[in-house]
Amino acid sequence: MPELPEVEVVRRGLATHLVGRTFVRISVLDARSLRRQVGGSDDFVSRLTGRRVVDIKRRGKYMWWVLDDDSTVVVHLGMSGQVLVNDGAPHHRHARIIGELDSGTSVVFADQRLFGGLFLDDSNPPSAISHIALDPLDPLFDDSALVERMRNKDVSVKRCLLDQALISGIGNIYADEALWRARLHFEKPAARISRAKMIELMGHARDVMTEALDQGGTSFDALYVNVEGESGYFARELNAYGREGQPCGRCGTAIRRASFMNRSSFFCPRCQRKS
């Protein structure tokens, strides 16, 4: 599932193919990937055709392509979105939007489960994602300020980590990994965690995502790949996520899986106690 490291891998890979290039033709194969485009697919096509890309930015799991009129194409990969570059090979089975560039290369947005999508925004950075907080890899990210906000919430620590308005870029995988490293139970109330422990947790979140980025992201299957269609290697480094029944790397206790917020949480029942 694409979280911050995976989106950053895509952003970096895309930059070499997209920046400085002009869209000469846009094909909409499935308008559901333009669900958030206010004027619909016709508006998307007419406004993007002929525009040149001058930069690619990212905040959390959102990426946006800055155009030469300072408008932006906002891209979110959702659960299964991919942005691939294609120089003539047959298009991906789940290709939804195809942008042909003046270089002859195509940029393909593919998405199996249709939770992701693209839309145009008039401003840079996009006003539509103004509610998204800075991510831990942003130089302006303020650990102390975030910790204060989290400790004033009447929710669990994992719910805080997944709240993109508090801290962006973290999804289910890296939340579980950061909590495992910090020895914190996912349901522990944020208000009952000390400032020092919270600061430590932020450090682990930053570390685990940096390490994942260095290894090209986390891939469990073909749902996450870079722009060349290649998988990342961080899945083999995971200590908690997806390891139900396997021994904890610290104490050997079997990792457990629990249902939380309509998704799975993986944790060590010995290292990560609720109280």
Add this chain to the structure above:
DNA sequence: TTATGTTCCTGCATGC
């Protein structure tokens, strides 16, 4: 205002 629940969506695994 804040916290929680629902919905969107497809492909794979599983059970009958």
Add this chain to the structure above:
DNA sequence: TGCATGCAGGAACATA
């Protein structure tokens, strides 16, 4: 073999 069901989960939106 074929069908039904459960599951995966990010985030906007609805509801309490």
